[in-house]
Amino acid sequence: MPPVESRPRVFTVTEVNSQIHELLETAFPELWVEGEISNCRAYPSGHTYMTLKDENAQIPAVLFKGSALHIRFKPQDGLKVLVRARVSSYIKRGDVQLIISALEPREKGALQLAFEQLKAKLASEGLFDDERKKPLPRYPQSVGIVTSLQGAAVHDMINVLTRRWRGLNILIYPVKVQGDGAKEDVAQAIMDFNEFLPNTSVLLVGRGGGSIEDLWAFNEEIVARAIAESKIPVISCVGHETDTTIADFVADMRAPTPSAAAELAVPDRMSVASDIWEAQRNLSTTMLERIRSLEQRLNFAKQHPFLQSPHRMYEERIKRVDELSGRLPEAMRQVLLHAEKDLRLQMEKLDAFSPLKVLGRGYAIAETLPERAILRRADQVHAGDKVRVRLHQGEIYCEVKNDQDR
Amino acid sequence: MTKTAKKDIKEGFESSLGKLESLVRELESGDKGLEESLDIFEKGVTLAKTLTKQLEEAKNKVEVLTKEGGKLNRKPMEETQE
Numbered sequence: 001m002p003p004v005e006s007r008p009r010v011f012t013v014t015e016v017n018s019q020i021h022e023l024l025e026t027a028f029p030e031l032w033v034e035g036e037i038s039n040c041r042a043y044p045s046g047h048t049y050m051t052l053k054d055e056n057a058q059i060p061a062v063l064f065k066g067s068a069l070h071i072r073f074k075p076q077d078g079l080k081v082l083v084r085a086r087v088s089s090y091i092k093r094g095d096v097q098l099i100i101s102a103l104e105p106r107e108k109g110a111l112q113l114a115f116e117q118l119k120a121k122l123a124s125e126g127l128f129d130d131e132r133k134k135p136l137p138r139y140p141q142s143v144g145i146v147t148s149l150q151g152a153a154v155h156d157m158i159n160v161l162t163r164r165w166r167g168l169n170i171l172i173y174p175v176k177v178q179g180d181g182a183k184e185d186v187a188q189a190i191m192d193f194n195e196f197l198p199n200t201s202v203l204l205v206g207r208g209g210g211s212i213e214d215l216w217a218f219n220e221e222i223v224a225r226a227i228a229e230s231k232i233p234v235i236s237c238v239g240h241e242t243d244t245t246i247a248d249f250v251a252d253m254r255a256p257t258p259s260a261a262a263e264l265a266v267p268d269r270m271s272v273a274s275d276i277w278e279a280q281r282n283l284s285t286t287m288l289e290r291i292r293s294l295e296q297r298l299n300f301a302k303q304h305p306f307l308q309s310p311h312r313m314y315e316e317r318i319k320r321v322d323e324l325s326g327r328l329p330e331a332m333r334q335v336l337l338h339a340e341k342d343l344r345l346q347m348e349k350l351d352a353f354s355p356l357k358v359l360g361r362g363y364a365i366a367e368t369l370p371e372r373a374i375l376r377r378a379d380q381v382h383a384g385d386k387v388r389v390r391l392h393q394g395e396i397y398c399e400v401k402n403d404q405d406r
Numbered sequence: 407m408t409k410t411a412k413k414d415i416k417e418g419f420e421s422s423l424g425k426l427e428s429l430v431r432e433l434e435s436g437d438k439g440l441e442e443s444l445d446i447f448e449k450g451v452t453l454a455k456t457l458t459k460q461l462e463e464a465k466n467k468v469e470v471l472t473k474e475g476g477k478l479n480r481k482p483m484e485e486t487q488e
Contacts, residue, residue, distance in 0.1 A: 139420045149470070158468055167419070167464030172483065173471045192471075196478045269461045276423070276461075279430050280454040286433045287447040294440060 017091045024096065028087040033098060034106065035059075037079045048075055052083065052098060061085065061098035071103050072216075073114035080106035111212055115219055118246055122221075127228045128249045134233040136253055136264065140201030142169040143265050144232065146189040149174040153208040153237075153258040160262035165269050171200065177207040182217035187226035194231050203230065204261045205247065206237030218245035227251055237261035359392040366390075369397075419460060426453045 011019075035052035042048045046065030051058050061083065063075065075081070082105075085098035105113045122128065143161060147153050154172060161170055173193065175185035186205065193200050205227065207215070217223060218238045227234050227250045236251035237258045248254040255261035359365065366375040369386045381387060385400045429450040433443060469480040 139423070162466050166461055166466060168466040170466055170468040171471055171480070172469065192473065192478060272423075273458055273461050276426065276454050276457050279426050280451060282430045283433055283447050283450040283454075286430075286436075287443060290433075290436070290440065290443050 013094075014091070017089065017094045020094065020096075021089045021091050024087050024089055030084055030086050030101070033083050033085055035081065035083070037075050037081055038077050040075050040077050042074070050075060052081075059098055060095060061100055063100040063103060067101050067103075071110070073105065073110055073117050075103060076117075079113075082106055111216070111219075115246065118219065118221055118224070119249065122224055122228075122246065122250065127224065132228070134252045136233050136235070137201045138267060140165075140168065140266055142171060142197075142200050143262075144193045144197065144200040144203040145170065145172045146175055146186060146193070146203060146205040147172075147207050147258070148177045151177075151208050153206065156208075156257075156259040157204055157262040160259050161266055164263065165266035168266065171197065177217060178210065178214045183220035183222050186217055187220075187222045190223075190226040190230050190234070194229075198231060200232050202265050203232050203234045204237060204255075204258070204265060205234055205251070206255070206258055206261060207239070208258060209239045209243070212243075215239050215243055215245060218247040220246070223247055224250045235261045235264055359390065362392070364389050364391050366398075419457065422453055422457055426450055426457065429453070 033052060035054055038051045038053055038058070040048065040050040046068060048063040048068055050061050050063070052061045053059075063071070081103055083098065083100045084102040085100045087096065088099050089096050104110050108116075126132070145154060145157055147157070149172070158170060158172075161168060171193075173189040175189045176182040177186065190203065190205060193203055206218070215238055218236070224246045227236070227247055233252040234250075235253045235255050236245070236247040237255040237260060238245045238247060239257075241256040253264055255264050367373060367388045367390070368375060368381060369388055372388070373380070375381065375387060381400045383400050383403050387398050387400060389396050389398055429446050432438070433446045433450070438446065468483040470483045472479050472481065
């Protein structure tokens with residue numbers, strides 16, 4: 001134990017803390033420290049405070065905003081990390097702490113972790129749900145392309161589009177696809193298409209192959225959200241078949257490469273032309289069949305005896321008329337005969353009642369004169385009246401001699 | 407040709423193709439008289455010819471967009487189109 005000076009120097013708390021601070025900062029070089037994150041809290045200021053611990057010990061650590069910007073994943077509790085840090089202290093409280101300048105996950109790559117974190121976050125928001133996917137138009141009139149003018153991708157897309165389909169308006173929106181500003185560029189282009197060219201049929205968003213770092217813009221949240229919010233259907237196409245990005249999950253359709261995206265965007269005009277040809281052939285065969293069937297019906301009808309020799313129909317009629325007219329005179333004769341017989345019968349009947357027949361039996365008919373009313377009673381006449389008396393043969397005129405009642 | 411006229415034709419492609427398909431179905435259904443069938447047939451063949459011609463003769467237009475002063479400008483891109 002060092003001897004206490006006779007006139008000991010009195011420190012203020014601030015002085016002690018400052019000296020500790022300086023001592024720590026000069027004594028330790030930048031260290032790599034391995035540990036597990038706990039009590040992790042990110043503040044709106046952009047600073048993140050946490051505790052690093054192992055089985056036996058723990059130490060507070062801070063990740064200031066400036067350093068946090070370079071870290072793509074989000075530090076979270078339970079994550080085993082390797083940090084580069086300097087040992088320092090917080091003067092106001094005297095707490096020893098690590099000031100982190102770099103942070104890497106221990107068990108997987110930082111990018112892999114960042115990818116997984118964003119994927120989980122967007123998935124939980126439902127951004128990858130099938131119900132959100134917009135159908136692609138069958139026959140697009142305009143295709144928007146969001147990619148770099150450098151590189152083969154843009155030419156591949158134009159070539160495939162032009163080979164497959166005609167009458168297209170291809171609109172290229174050149175953007176940075178890697179490095180600083182790439183994610184903002186890509187997101188802005190998608191938003192601009194929606195704002196200024198909302199009638200664009202479909203958007204192709206992507207780039208050719210590259211390292212995972214090169215493709216990273218398409219794993220950024222801002223790009224994912226721009227795709228998710230696009231009213232125009234988006235086909236993503238980033239890198240090669242084996243590359244999968246967050247953009248692919250959000251897009252309405254994922255294409256493995258830029259060329260494949262162009263193939264998905266438009267139909268093949270050869271196959272459409274053959275569809276049209278097929279339709280035309282269907283029309284022709286159906287029409288021919290229709291005509292052939294009508295022809296058959298016509299032929300069948302033509303074989304009917306009437307149609308084969310139409311005069312037969314008239315022959316039948318004429319024959320009938322002839323027959324009828326042949327029978328007519330005979331019929332008429334029969335009618336007349338009948339009538340005659342009838343007449344004779346009637347005449348005979350009449351004859352029987354004829355008064356002449358009565359007269360034949362000796363009766364006479366007396367009639368007044370000049371009225372010629374038949375006399376039935378004596379008081380019909382008076383003395384001096386003349387009467388006519390009809391006999392069976394001839395008649396006589398007589399004078400009444402007496403009155404009945406006198 | 408004006409821009410709108412061109413657009414009309416392009417917009418017509420999908421509906422014209424749909425029309426052609428429905429004409430084929432109509433004719434195949436076989437419930438039309440000869441006169442009407444011939445009419446459908448003629449319409450269909452004319453449509454098919456127009457559509458094929460469109461597929462053969464229409465061109466693609468490639469344009470590059472640039473944003474200036476909050477507006478998008480279109481400039482034709484010549485070098486790539488074969």
